[in-house]
Amino acid sequence: PVENSSLIPWLTVLALLHGLLVQKITGSLVKTNFFLSIVTFVLVIYATFLTRSGVLADFSVHSFQDLGINLYLILFMLASLGIGFGMFFRRRQEIKAPPIKFNELNRESIILASLFVFAVSAVLTFLGTSSPIFTGLVGNPAQVDISFYNKVHLPIGILMALILGFAPFLRWRNRHDQLLKQLFPSLMLTVFSSALVIFLGMRDPMLILFVATACFAFWSNLIVFFTMLRISWVTTGAPLSHIGVGMLLAAIVISSYFEQNERVVLQRDVAQQVMNYQMTYEGFTSAENGKDIVNININSSGSSYLAHPRFYYSGYNQSLMREPDVRANFLYDLYISPLEHRKGEQADHGSHLRLTKGEKQRVGDYEVYFVGFEMANHGEPGMVRVGAHLEISDGTDTYKVVPGVIYGQNRQEAEAGQFPLKNRGENATASVSLHGLNADEKMIELHFEGLGTDG
Template sequence: MIGYAAIFLALVTTGIAMFCYLNAHMASSTRRLAPRLSAGRDKGLFYYRLSALFIVFTALYLFYIILNNQFQFAYVFGYSSRDLSLVYKLSAFWAGQEGSFLLWALFHAGFGLLLARKKQPCAMAVYAGIQMMLLAILLAKSPFMMLLEPQMDGFGLNPLLKDPWMVVHPPVLFLGYAGLAVPFAYAMDGILTGRHKDWVSQALPWALFAWAALGAGIFLGGFWAYKVLGWGGYWGWDPVENSSLVPWLAAGALVHLLLLARVRLAAVRPASFAALFTFVLVMYGTFLTRSGMLSDFSTHSFSDEGVGGILASFVLITAASVLGILIIRWPRLPEGELYPAVKSREFFLAATAILFTAVGVIVLVGMSTPLVTMLLGNPQNVSTAFYNTTTLPLAAGLALLLAVGSLVSWGEDRTRLFARYWWIAGIGAIAMGLAAAGGIRQPVALVTAGLATAIVAASLAAVKNKKIGYGAGFTHIGLAITLIGILFSSLASQSVYVSLQQGESQEAFGSTFTYTGTRLDPEGQGFYQSFTLTGQANTVLEPYTKLNKEGRPAAHEPGIYRMPAADIYLAPAMHQEENPAKEVTLHKGEQKQEEALTIKFIRYGMGGSGVSGDVRVYALLEVTQDGNTEEARPELLSRNGQMIAAPLQVFGHYELSLTAVSMKDGTVTLGIRDLTAPPALPRVDVEISRKPLINLVWLGTIFITIGTIWSGVARRKLYRTEKETASLRPDAETRRLLT
């Protein structure tokens, strides 16, 4: 009851805070109510701080019961266990729906305390309303539900989640989700109060921070997928992956529109729309992934645990509310031209925002297809080819805008860009030739590779000439490097499939791979398959198979040999039996020899179900060895809809099993195994891949994150400087008296 009470008190105090801030906002419309405005703000701040305190207490209490193995709580039983290390007990906090919502609410409350320092009651009322939605979800789906019977140990973490990158990935992602609520609140404040310049300057650093955090979370998830899942890639256009990508793309459009709105007030209209619906897209993605709608289309999706209806209601209420407010207040928003000429920084910012939006719309349509087709009665999903085909031309267009736009000045730029920067075009052309030599053949991909290389050169020139800041330069170069890495690692990747017995070798990509056997994990949680790689270097790759509590394979981590130019990626597909049975198919009356046995198929028949309820199909056989004959009746049992072979032994050391019966053809298939034969050496099927320039993907994402945070810090400092400068200027009344 402690956890429930804390969540309930947090919800109540957040509601009181929202009411106080709303009252203060109403009082701000006239100076006569200034005392009421101040009192409302002070009360709102008090109750908001109190609600934040309750949320912090709730989080600490959940962490306490996880650390202390209190398995009477369903959440602790479902995601923790006694043998979990401390770091994975920490990740158990957000492993499930309830814990991840609590983590989101915790970050949201922390950002709200920073937002409250601005003393803007309208923004805080909106922000508190979002917090109430999160707390209502937590109250409906609480991490403090009790089991009917206390348990001695828990189920534990999914083996896939027992990875250091998954300790970091979800919190960083939720930092981005929570951060996008701040521009949402600022935009609502600006729309309702008319302080357009203020909200644009205030929201820009937050938008950059949220963009960086959400992007870093996506990048970490991609690296985890590449390192752990063993399917050879880092992005599969999975609907759950896309549910984070769409808000990131929308945030990219928002950042560029906010930059434009600082110069052209007419951009406040599209910036307001972007700020509001970027967060709506966060909520929509949350609904898709946590309502069970995508459970048949994504391995990452949560099952339906009773929150789908609540999430759908909140998405609809929020979207309808912000759309209604936009329609009502639209005529009062600033009007004018967005850009003075095509050859201007303003035009390129607007065009970049449009392309981010276009890619986001395509991905949104793709990830929403299962939901739409489900409502129409025929659930379907789009293929990865849909995304690859539609987004690649837009990526080329975005690269062109970034390459040229970085060099264009504010206002109508009359400089002869090509005459001054012709060498950048030359670098791009050379890069296209190198990309073709490196294995890329698609024309659009070649153009994209050339333009991405041009971005690097153009960004360096723009930073040197002080046309863009260091943060923007880092971000643009990072995006270019990432694009090049994606193109090469996907379009120029090569794979071969081999089957290796222990001690056997296989040539691939200029190296020799030798399978040397299997060794157990010292902790007993899995096993390693060892491969010696010789040729380019002498090293050992050891793909790792994690086992679940029942001892069955649950996750397969590949072996990766990293080189500057490419990764060698080794993913075992199957570990074959050491002493497999040999199969033989017989018609009625036919006889064959196998494993020193002569087997004749006499007839087949069916036995009664008996007390056990099993239906038995048998094959009557005559088995002869060295002149001695035995009769054998191996059986197939039908139990609970499954066919189970019941093997038997003949001549003491041969095992016969009936594996299939074809009534149509009149044949039976038998498995024959000599139990005294020495076991064959283990054999494993392996996919060996060479992924060129894949390290550019990780390097580029690091550059993007650093550059975006750098820009956010710079914008924050600039906003403070502008505010201090403005405070030193005389207001209109003082200027009138002085003149």
Template sequence: MDYIGEHLLPGQLGHFLVILSLVASIVACIAYFKSANAKLPDEAVSWRKIGRIAFITDALSVITIFGIILFIIVQHYYEYYYAYNHSDRSLSPKFLLASIWEGQEGSFLLWTLWHGVLGLVLIRTAKKWEAPVMAVISFAQICLATMVLGVYVFDVKIGSTPFLLTRHQFSSAPIFSNADYLASLKDGVGLNQLLQNYWMVIHPPVLFLGFASTIVPFAFAVAGLWKKEYGSWTKQALPWSLFSGGVLGLGIMMGAYWAYESLSFGGYWAWDPVENASLVPWLILVAGIHTQVVYNSTGHSLRATHFFFIASFLLILYSTYLTRSGDLQDTSVHAFTGSGMNWQLRALVFVFLVPSLWLFIARYKKIPHIAKEENSYSREFWMFIGALVLFLSSIFILVATSLPVINKIFGSNFTIGEDPQFPYNRIQVFVAVVLGVLTAVTQYLKYKNTAKTAFFKKIALPTGIALAISLSVSLWGNINYDKFGVGFLAAIHLALFASIYAVVANATYIWSGLKGKLKAAGASIAHVGFGIMLVGVLISSSKKEVLSMNFMNPLNFGPDQKEKGVENLTLYQGVRTDMGKYWATYISDSVTEKGKMTYFRIDMESKDGKERFPLYPDLIKNTKGQEGYSNNPDARHYWNKDIFVYINYSTRMQEEKDTAQFRSKLVKLGDTLYYSNGFMTLDSVTVNQPTAGRQVDAGDTSIMAHLSIVTREQKKLTARPILAVKNNEPTYIPDSVFSQGLSVGLARVAENQQFEIRVKESSKMVPFIALKVLQFPFIKLVWLGTVLMVIGFIMSMVYRLRLLRPVGSETASRKKPVAQEPVS
């Protein structure tokens, strides 16, 4: 059948470029492999030229594929399933771009795109390491290209193409029996409402750049083992590992901020499996950076450096399997569901795992190793201990995160307990203690050996300052988090000291150890940021306060009664409610076009009357995946705290019709009517009284009844129903008393000065919400620390790049730095 209106050329070109990308990456991998193993220089150069041409072709193909997909989405070509499933006409340009990486195919392409960009930089900068390093990266491009291939080989599907036609996806649907089916396919499914956030535009590209960049230190480590030049790559690779550590760390914390701003699990980190899957490779990567610096300075820890960089990239691949296989969809709030690509995801892990670990094990004894143990008063000794602590911490997180996979493989039923966070926190709080102290003291040690007297003299001042500050915080900071006992509370205070110690000691070292030379202070600044971030995490988490405690009328949420009932305040619309430190009033709500989002206005007023501010949390109607609503929080930001609110329940989520009926009664002035929660009295009736915009036109005759309402709790309310007459046609304008579930109407004026009052009671007409309000003290320290840490990584990378420049260059001929930048 010839279908009308289809635009098949972009898809055909896209398919061709996917195949070209695959073929080019295969050619590049073979050519670079040949170049790396060539015996003659001319042969190596010849193969390297072929490898460069092929890799550039691959990179340009991927960039063009990305552009074609964007073109298809922007043009709303819904004949393509990817555009139909991930976009719609209502999306703004930035969300049309972001819809590319909502799906698995687009995210794999984003990853491949970054590999291409990094490879192009390496072609210009890797020098003698270009061939072996680019062979590894080209092999990764082969694997990723198969993920978007979308072909069948003997009934086995390889990859999933973003250029699949909608009529092929739903081949049996009756609509596609019509040649003009596109006339009926007016719009797409759209981007998930939860993802329509500006963080969706910027967070995934940064995070995937971090993922992609881990292959560079991995490739250098493998190249060193392959070429049996075990240590000569480490200095050239150090700027790359610093770049990867900074970008991946930034991507992780951008996700944490997105979660804090737009998700409702009550903070920025919940030890969610998908969060952990990105954190573990970063921890091991940072461990590798520290041992890499140790080797460059002393010759120690080269074996550990190889292992950490290999493990970091392998764990990136494993985290990809965890988040995309569907194995975590029952334990993670933002894991992909199963995609039918599980065998490929497993293969992706094993094709790198087996050869890289085999190469490491086979060459292990040949990797240079200094038999003499490090002096316990040497910098390298404690840097290695810190790296080991990072590694052990990551192993614990990895095992706990992988329990669903372990249970699936072995049929076991291991769990981390009812509380999903405490099992992690009780271990990691001691990790924070050790890392904080090591970060503080290690840089005051020299490589090889340090005079004890000089060391203690230098460390005495920052130690005293840190003790004074931490004791002040512990004594007067009201940190009394005793939910898990006095032991855990003591650990929090100990971790606070260690974190403050890291900040003070590193800040002091910039001036005492580096003489204020900021160019060489990247590591110290990164450590200051790390310490500040830890202080922010500890204070904001241990002093997190629930402001919305509700002991008067908690909703019944079953087993989660305390979490969802007692810690949620029930607010009826228009009713000012006591919330302890604040008054809270549910003012109004509004629904966006197509009913996808409902915004709520909540007015907060402090008890002392000094401040009043509105907050606008919202509920998002899920349009893809699970049914129902998701909540999107709002926050009020102060320099020393955030007030964080989200809605757990609203009557707007109910879609059932109101079946309650009005009941009528004839009354005279002064008569009383009873309802289930009190009574009302007809006080007076006025004619043509101004109605404050209550739908009465000028010139209409209007009669307003004034009723006083007294509730069972002796609260006094009013109702003002109106009967308007225009051209002898009556219009009834009832008044609603939402807090009582009442609708009161004036039906007619009867004989003997009687009035017919109509009353309806209904729970459906009482708009209310269940609101949770949290206060996070000093949450900004978390974000400030993150920014400083990333700045420190960047400064360190720039500093190391300068050291790599040949002697005699313009920059190198200037005055050399006095102190070498430490990383501890």
């Protein structure tokens, strides 16, 4: 949600830039551009509100907790809306502009269509990003699944690619009588590109259509780019940028459709087959900058190399960070990223639990509730403690226990939490330690000692 908060004003800015282009050439869309300018400014403030207010703290690891500035941001947004649209409606009669002819297929009408597509995309993204706020007004806050954005933007992407394919061949104001003749080369290249992705194994009709329209946008603008380059390179900015958009749209779908993902648990010095590779975890290497290196030997077809993904705590982001190791190949890239680090099993085989934030589970006679993460500076300079706030109940009493891990100065130390066992005597206690954590998924793995149960 936090990343999408900045995408929304970016989409309205794109609409505004294309609207200003029409205004510069023909004098049209003046009121539309004023409207988009006001909305974009307010959406930038709204993005700050989503990030800094804490309303998305339970739904994104990149959101801040409540910083106490919510009222100021809300007042700023309301003032911007009131003043902006108040002045706009007061002087709307003074804003004169020639109308656009919607009954003709020219560059003005196609750019206006792109403005509509940008606006629909921004509205749908706004609704999805703001869903925790809207649902919180009527019940428990909830966010939409990532699949929502993929589903609603698939037809939007197809429309945008079609617009990009037609636009470079259209003229300002006048109709283009030989449009089909000029489109013929790019259409033939699009048919060839579509047949290629089908041959490679793509079978989903909507995805094939998406790739086809993206290729249509790419080939149309590539042809226009070389045509304009012979005249002057100064005029090639628009087709060059649209070539990139066509490539981006096609690459998103193709890479997502053909990608392969696999999660594995690698044990120290034990080779394991993963896809077409043999991987061996060879331990951690401490780095001077605190970004510990995970050493993984990768062997494939007789050749091998040492992958060095990183796994460390970032004081700036207040969370665990991962840097993948990327091996670039001609037709594919190999990404290796550590998710979590688990220490070796204890000798007495204590009990284990895996919990996500807000989840309850039982271990022995106790109920364990994971409230959330707690992060604080440790006593030593450069040391940070990441703890898991637990509420452990024996049915009568509830105890707050915060086991944690201390990061910094090229080392990592576990710090267990203690809680009483009243049914075994006055001084009897058990301990719980943080065995692993995944901040992105808000998940922890706990190891209990002294409960007398086997896990």
